[in-house]
């Protein structure tokens with residue numbers, strides 16, 4: 057079986073597996089990263105979002121071979137040494153979740169959004185996150201949380217850390 | 221599994237039984253070692269009358285509150301957490317009654333081996349039914365602490381104050397806390413302890429973020445689909461190509477020759493398990509390629525509404541009447557009729573049905589996302605011919621249900637596969653399976669006929685719901701001559717509960733028709749409603765929403781292609797009213813919700829943070845069904861069984877939302893996860909009626925120029 061190498065949450069990772077397996081399933085089933093979630097497998101809900109070289113991608117329709125040589129960031133890699141990422145802190149403070157199943161994907165999309173748009177308006181958040189579904193419909197509080205994260209990041213002199 | 225209507229029949233009475241005053245009994249078991257909480261004192265509380273009526277084993281066999289020797293208190297409940305907030309509510313209720321910080325309370329939910337059976341998590345009953353049980357048990361522990369301290373230090377119990385879970389001796393030198401009680405034990409005081417009155421609440425009533433939110437935002441929380449067991453395989457099921465199809469033949473060898481694959485057929489159940497989902501899918505694809513099926517003709521969505529009105533068997537309609545509709549119609553100077561169409565909609569929670577099953581020495585453990593853990597345990601026990609005591613169902617907090625996970629299909633399937641494989645199996649349904657093989661909110665036809673007298677008052681009201689259910693079927697308005705009927709029908713698709721059950725459908729029809737009537741009577745919709753409304757709580761929310769929205773003024777403004785509408789309703793002891801502004805795209809007939817102001821009242825507010833989330837969530841979920849959710853089917857297949865085709869609300873659909881929480885501290889709390897959904901669609905329909913002058917009588921809402929069915933109507 058072919059082997060693939062990528063950087064996973066800051067660490068070198070090597071995995072032997074079928075090249076066309078979805079990255080989502082490799083991360084969950086082989087590497088135990090259960091924070092990456094399946095919602096649809098059709099690229100429509102983004103519960104499975106991971107950052108591939110900093111860009112949010114739906115890992116359910118991303119074959120593992122496309123991760124070769126890249127960096128993969130999952131929700132498990134957001135906090136550094138137990139210190140929450142500003143986006144996590146904001147979601148926690150605002151309580152922007154009900155069942156929380158979409159939250160990982162929401163936060164990773166927000167991390168990428170804040171990198172290109174550090175101080176988004178409500179409308180920019182809605183535009184930038186429209187691919188992500190929350191079936192509990194926490195949209196208003198997620199928008200609030202993302203804008204709070206923008207303020208927390210600005211206050212944080214280290215910016216958004218290694219995730220950014 | 222009971223179908224929808226049996227479910228209603230078995231649950232509705234329970235709601236009323238549970239509201240009767242209960243006789244509580246308390247038990248303290250000393251020094252119990254609770255698997256999840258270590259050594260301590262276990263306090264049980266149960267209602268004798270209820271258990272006797274039901275003939276069930278008393279719930280007291282499992283404790284409600286555990287005082288740990290480590291100073292932590294554990295509250296146990298058979299309810300599940302799927303996003304509506306009972307976990308946090310129980311933590312707050314326990315902390316409140318024990319005078320403890322919330323951080324000292326652990327909550328164990330829905331593990332059939334550890335917790336009392338609190339039945340199905342549905343019908344907004346966790347708040348009015350389970351919270352009081354939790355509070356009773358916690359209050360009992362508090363009374364025990366006070367009584368023990370009084371005896372130990374020979375002073376009157378009423379002279380003590382509990383501070384952060386401790387009482388101090390009169391000389392201030394000694395303290396006594398729940399951990400001490402856990403070590404030394406104590407006897408129940410014999411009479412029910414007083415619950416803390418609403419006015420004195422310190423923890424209840426506070427806006428709390430979900431107690432396990434930290435585990436969620438770090439990704440650490442294991443949802444059912446995240447449970448991983450040593451040696452676990454992943455399962456995949458061969459589904460029939462269409463509803464009603466039966467299996468003629470399948471050659472399992474196609475899968476069995478693949479490395480690591482377990483393939484099995486048990487009657488109609490055909491499935492594979494493999495070390496990865498990827499391989500399991502490939503194995504099932506190989507079976508699908510050789511499987512032969514016998515199909516049967518099926519009703520399609522085009523024929524749905526005619527089909528639902530055909531008589532079905534000999535089940536008698538549920539009828540309620542007062543006065544005489546006939547004489548009311550005779551007195552009427554105007555008579556109106558309308559027929560409303562409600563399609564099937566899908567719950568589509570973000571986490572599809574999932575279970576992990578593991579057999580050890582003839583005992584079965586299943587982790588699964590279901591709202592009905594004890595029932596699923598029964599189902600498993602029956603299916604595998606084992607005693608229920610050999611089956612343990614654990615429900616980790618799961619990824620949403622909205623009434624769509626009252627069953628345990630994945631649990632049975634995973635257990636069957638795990639038995640065959642001799643290894644734990646995780647089975648997570650795909651999104652397509654969740655759409656096709658779960659169940660739907662029932663479709664329905666609702667016919668209404670009403671009469672208006674010369675003064676513009678309702679003189680008769682005749683309301684018939686075919687198939688979609690009797691929740692909130694009774695009109696909250698003052699009516700002298702009325703008949704409501706719920707008529708059973710043959711539902712072509714499997715259907716079941718949903719957020720608010722049929723309340724949304726019934727309220728959509730009723731509240732839309734109220735606007736047609738007010739228009740026929742030449743009255744403002746708000747005035748017309750108030751003139752027929754005696755229920756003070758409903759009047760209050762209606763007035764609150766109208767005032768905050770600026771109804772009087774905005775109703776008179778005229779903007780092209782935009783209009784305002786309102787609706788109200790009540791169900792499960794809570795009250796809602798919404799005013800909306802809608803913009804209409806005339807070319808397509810598609811509406812857009814610009815703004816909604818919703819007032820909601822559910823007694824005293826237990827957790828304002830969660831309440832807002834629930835109200836907003838209901839509004840937006842209701843918006844989905846109003847705008848575009850509708851299951852289409854043909855030849856036994858779904859035409860839109862995917863997120864690509866079945867479009868649920870997204871960020872950009874979110875309107876300006878204003879939530880007005882009307883608080884009634886003098887009343888008992890009611891649930892809040894359902895009722896706020898029921899005002900959205902009719903308020904929008906009424907706004908569109910105001911724009912076009914043509915009433916809309918079908919969901920999803922499409923004005924005439926667009927495609928879609930707007931029902932049939934006539935004014936005689």
Ligand code: FES
Nearest residue numbers: 095096099102116
């Ligand atoms: S699971 Fe990947 S987009 Fe839905």
Ligand code: FES
Nearest residue numbers: 154155156190192
């Ligand atoms: S919180 Fe449940 S799906 Fe977003």
